[in-house]
Amino acid sequence: MRELTEQKATVLPATFWRHLRRILPPDGLLTKPTQVAVYECDGLPVYRARPLAVALPRTRAEVGLVLALCSRYGVPVVARGAGTGLSGGALPHAHGIVLSLARLNRILAIDPDNRTARLEPGVRNSAVSEAAAPYGLFYAPDPSSQIACTIGGNVAENAGGVHCLKYGLTTHNVLAVRFFTADGVLHEVGGVTGEAPFDLLALLVGSEGLLGVVVEVTVRLVPKPPATVALLAAFRSLAEAAASVSAVIGEGLVPAGLELMDALALSAAQDYTGIPYPPDSQAVVLAEVDGDLATIELDVAHVRRLLLGHGAFAIEEARSEEDRRRLWLGRKSAFPAVGRLAPDYYCMDGTIPRSALVAVLAEIGERSRRYGLPVANVFHAGDGNLHPLILYDAKIPGELERVEELGAEILRLCLAYGGTISGEHGVGVEKLDGMCAQFTAAELATFHALKSAFDPHNLLNPGKAVPTPARCVEPGGMHVHEGRMPFSSLERF
């Protein structure tokens, strides 16, 4: 565990606290250590820090006033949704406050005619689709933590999900946002089509709380597809499975989801769910195809041909919701399942060009053998977003360091193939070092200049997402010790 050490005691004048209390509702300010402890970390619990206080405003106006006050006193502010992020983006600042947006959780409007929803930032992701369902609509981005994570957090992280291959990421599905800059000034960007003179929406989505505090989000809703078919194809080698994914993509098909699990992940999932995979499966590809009935039949036949042509020896097909759920269960529970194989695992999140899948998986396998550390692969193969899980035991002296070395090698591999250090989990505090490998000093300086344009005094989530030039050391990953993650019952990745 990496506690952020206190550098110096911060004493804020009593007037600051008096003003803060006056802005917030009676139960809206947490300062007792026992109350504040809950907010010490997010979904990456190896990093912890205790904030001075946690503010829980109920209204947009209160958010603006809190920000203006903190700006006046130079107090750092870390905005927080549900705290399910996986890179420490919501890790508190020891000399600042946490600004929880969880109570701004109203669905302001569902407009079925124009297919939009206007939301406060604390609305849960899955609540949007639930509210839109009576109109035959849904909100497409579906991060695995969707039953808990909030729209505001999704905007901050540019959340993806299994279906973003076809329906896009958060950045493709947000039309407008209202947000405060650090000085407490409200801005509105985007519009009916999202177009604007400068695409500030693009900057804000995925900015990890560094540029502004979002208080209202207008999202696009899409019609539910008339039909969905899921296919599970079993292969005798990982290379064949990866090649089949490249082939499906290479044919120009766009399944709603296209996922891959290797042998280690399969055996873990099978033990965990009790649902057997075809005997001798060394890898499994899950493909979900949706659309109108006529297109689906053509696409399913095409995908089947490609899977069989690349060595699939068994294919299961599911059409009803219940059958599809069963087919997906192993994939959805793969992370807790793998967590039972070893005391610790280290989760990576690189993305590579999809044509490089076979080569990169082979190189990861080779490095895994060289280091003597098992690596399980369960990932969004269709969009090239890898999640290698390195299994280890932190109690063995020196093992963690070797794991980090292997992780760094894997990230360098992703970069060498033209990829990125983070596909969807964000940089947060965890991948700051990797940013140095991906960007030049001039590029990092540009990020800092943009940050200053929004937040000249560096008060919003300071120290996250963009490293200072002084910092560049080694790429990092994510550590999970003895399966201890907050929200451990949530589906992940």
Add this chain to the structure above:
Amino acid sequence: MTHDDTATLASAVRAAYERQTPLEVVGGGTRRHLGRAPDGQPLSLASHSGIVEYEPSGFVVTVRAGTTLHDLDAALSREGQTLMADIPRFSAASTIGGAVAAGFTGPGRPYTGALRDSVLGARVISGTGQVLAFGGKVLKNVAGFDVSRLMVGAFGTLGVILDVSVRVSRCPEDVQVVAFEMSWPEARECLKRWEGDLPLTGAFYHRGVLSVRLAGREARVAAAVRELGGEKGRPEAFTELRDLAFDFFQAPGSLWRLLVPPDSPWDPEETLIDWAGAQRFWVTLALAQEVREKAAQYGGQAVRVWGPDRSEGPWAAPPAATMALLTRVKTALDPRAILNRGRLYRDW
């Protein structure tokens, strides 16, 4: 023609930064009539051209800004592919860099996405002459602020675009257009019903006729055409709309795009309805203020495309505090306002 002009271009921008003399960034010069008239010496990207990287099986192409869309289309079509976003090709000289800077997307937008949706990465020269790369060539990438998408539609005021990585898709096996005479409210109901059920890739409403483009697998398009009935239409109508090439767009006055909620009432003065109702084209002699108010009345925005008065920019200025924020963003990337000065707003 393939040529990497990065070093020359970067030193030209650096020199302009040092002398504080503005530059007008020019590709094929086919979009110079869009936006306000910029100050500055032309900086041509025409010779910075060619495909940097294209792996057809990855459905991403990285291409230099001065490459003409004509050449890019030819290279992609040899692999049976096409740009995913439906972007204008004003003439054979139009470049990909100009297209990204202008940020326009044609009638395919509601179905195949906006141009900004398919931009994965960009290399740019900042206003100080530095060469910077943002984003990348993979579909999911959350490392760093999304500066490459910020360049789309900024009219070259935030950086000189050197090359871009954009998504491509498979060419449809077949494209058919069918047309129906009906009222706009009827047309809108039909479009809502058909979306997701039919292989729609475009639909516009003009003079009492709804034209619908169906594209994709041959068998699927044929079935859709049978299912829908209607009159057979011209597929070229959709490329003419995409390229803003209809005669009536050239009528006296200014051409405006009104971006409004799709259910906004239809005003017969509007020339054409696109994007399932969200975009209305309007050629009018009315004052800019009136047009902008009309759009605002429905909760939308008016974007000026072209017209005789070059002092009027595409976008109205946002409220003062937000305008100040935009100015700070501009300054972060182009501190001396040398890139396309005045193209979007006066003085920067």
